Amino acid sequence: MAKILIADDDPTILSLLNKILLSKGYEVQLASHGGEAEKLLKTEQFDLLISDIKMEPVDGMQLLKRTRQLRPHVGAIMLTAYATVATAVEAMKEGAFDYIPKPFKIDELLETVKRALDYQKSMSQQISNTGYIETKKYFGNIVAESDEMIKVCEMIKRVAPTKTTIMITGESGTGKELVAEAVHSFSARSEGPFLPVNCAALPETLIESELFGHTKGAFTGASTEKVGLFEAARGGTLFLDEINSIPHGLQSKLLRAIQNKKIRKVGGTEEFDVDVRILAASNRNLETMVKEGSFREDLFYRLSVISIDIPPLKTRPEDILPLAQHFIAQEIEGGEFPSMDNAVLSILQNYTWPGNVRELQNVIQHCLTFLLDGKITKDTLPSKLIVSYEENPGAQAAALSGEFERGKSLKAFLRVKEKEYLKTVIDTMGGDKVAAAKELDISLATLYRKLPEEQQDS
Ligand SMILES: Nc1ncnc2c1ncn2[C@@H]1O[C@H](COP(=O)(O)OP(=O)(O)OP(=O)(O)O)[C@@H](O)[C@H]1O
Ligand SMILES: [Mg+2]
Structure with a gap:
């Protein structure tokens, strides 16, 4: 049965709560102020804290903060007189589960206690005693907890051993390059090179010679013969990132290289064989570009024999905490894991992540740079996350309709x-x-x- 710690300086309330909760089979410990409660928290395990806000000398808010630091997995319900509802709202921002205004109805209290414990239980499947996920799932280097990412990984597993060209799509920072690397490493070519090339970063005039190489004297400045990326990736995989930036004029040559596995160097006369698997990614919708006439249809179809689409991070919130943990582990390199406030978890899960996983990685780096007493707290987060969290108005009851009922507020x-x-x-x-x-x-x-x-x- 769940174990509950109650802190209140009013002995009547303490004994009342004690009686009610014991009668429901809960295990209960009592403390008459925050300091006493903190001592108990340090020595015993609890599932839930019920605390008054106004107490001397250590008040409920201080106790809540200490609880979040000492035992981040313990849920907290704050009791408050009407006059201090504003503080109660503040308490929820600090990670309290809920607050109950005094005087309270016994039924209401029991219902809130049950909800808080149910919530803690559902979270505890994910969160260990230090506030982190235990069930981290990896596929290669890919953290995949959500069904969407597990599907992506299954797709990788299925198509990696084949020879097909694969198109990887997804918003910026969703992990396209990581997926390309995984396809390579689960293929028979894993011993060969994996060469990622960002087509947008190559000057248009040089793309051809970068991809296919050039002969000595092919053009002004070509003082030596150059090995192109296709040649360098022989026996391995070439990842053409931002393939939408390949100039139209070069697209037919690329198609030939992929289809016939033959290339010709700039300035060269002979074609020669290259055995390379092509993976591609685009940050623009290639179908739209085909319609606009800026991307060759035949190349588009050749590239997208199979496509793997990585969903944006905001549509797979289950991945957020495992990813955060993964990035923390990467950064601290075997050092001590910092604890993380529940408030931080909640902010991370409610943010929209326009920069996807890369943005989450940057946020974690920010937190670790600004650690407070070795802990990741709300104050260590970049301010844009806090602002966006505070502006979130919560659920709006949509489509309000209904008949007028007398006496209903x-x-x-x-x-x-x-x-x-x-x-x-x-x-x-x-x-x-x-x-x-x-x-x-x-x-x-x-x-x-x-x-x-x-x-x-x-
Ligand atoms: N599922 C994941 N598990 C672990 N790390 C991830 C995952 N997804 C992305 N990352 C990490 O996030 C960062 C961004 O990923 P990546 O560079 O692959 O994204 P991208 O889609 O290629 O981005 P862009 O469109 O900006 O090129 C990398 O450091 C990558 O390792
Ligand atoms: Mg990329």
Whole structure:
């Protein structure tokens, strides 16, 4: 049974809560102020903290902060008098699960306790005692926890051993190059070279000689013979990144190289064989370019025999924490893992990640540079994440409709509508609460908090 720590300087409340929770089978420990609670937290394991906000000498907010540092996996419910609701909201920003205004109804309290514990349980499958994921899954160097990324990995496994050309698509920073590398390393060519080349970075006049090489004296400045990338990648894989930047005039020559596996150097007269597997990526929609006439249709079809599409990070929130952990491990190189606040986890999961995985990697580097007492806290995050989190208005009950009912306050009406809307979204997502929370643009914790009890396990 769950173990709950209660901190309140009012002995009546302490004994009342003690009685209620014991009667429901919970294990309970009592503390009459924050300092006493902190001592217990250090020596014993708890699942949940219920704490008053106003206490002397160590108050509930200080206790909450200490709990987040000492035991990031312990959920917290704050008790507050109406006058301090603003502080309670502040407490939630600090990572408290919920707050209960005093005086409270016993049923309400028990329901919130149950929700908080359910939420902790669902998170604990992912989060270890130090606040990190335990179930990190790798495929090669690719962290893949979400179904979407697992599908990508399965696709890699299936197509890597074949000889086909593969088109890898995805927003900037989603991991296209990483996937290309994985295709290479799971193919029979893994002993050969893997050469990534960014076509956009090559000056247009030099692309041809970079790709195919040139003979001595082929053009002004060609003082020696040059080996091109196709030749250099022999027996291996050539990854043509941003292939959309290949000038139209060169596209037919590229097509010939891929189709016939023969190339001719700039200035050369003879064609010779090159055994290279081509993988390509584009940051523009090639189909659109074909329609516009700026990309050859035959080349497009030759390149996209098989395509692997990597979804944006925001559509696969399950990958965020494992990736964060992966980047931390990379950075600290076997050093001590810093702890991470629940507030940080929640901010990371609610951000939209326009720069995808690369942006997450940069954010983690930022956090590690600005570590506070060896911990990743909200203050170590780049300010754009905080701003975006605070501007997030939460779920809006959409399509408010309904008949007028006498005696029903606006708040009560909104609450009913909100619950209906939550149910609709969860049902639409096939019961997947993580996806529903994403769709609603709220954190998983908020979703659980708002959920009617009967829907929590369904
Ligand atoms: N699933 C993942 N697991 C581990 N690391 C990842 C994953 N996805 C991306 N990365 C890392 O994120 C960074 C960006 O990935 P990568 O360079 O492959 O993206 P990209 O799609 O090629 O980006 P761009 O479009 O900007 O070229 C790299 O450091 C890469 O190792
Ligand atoms: Mg790239």
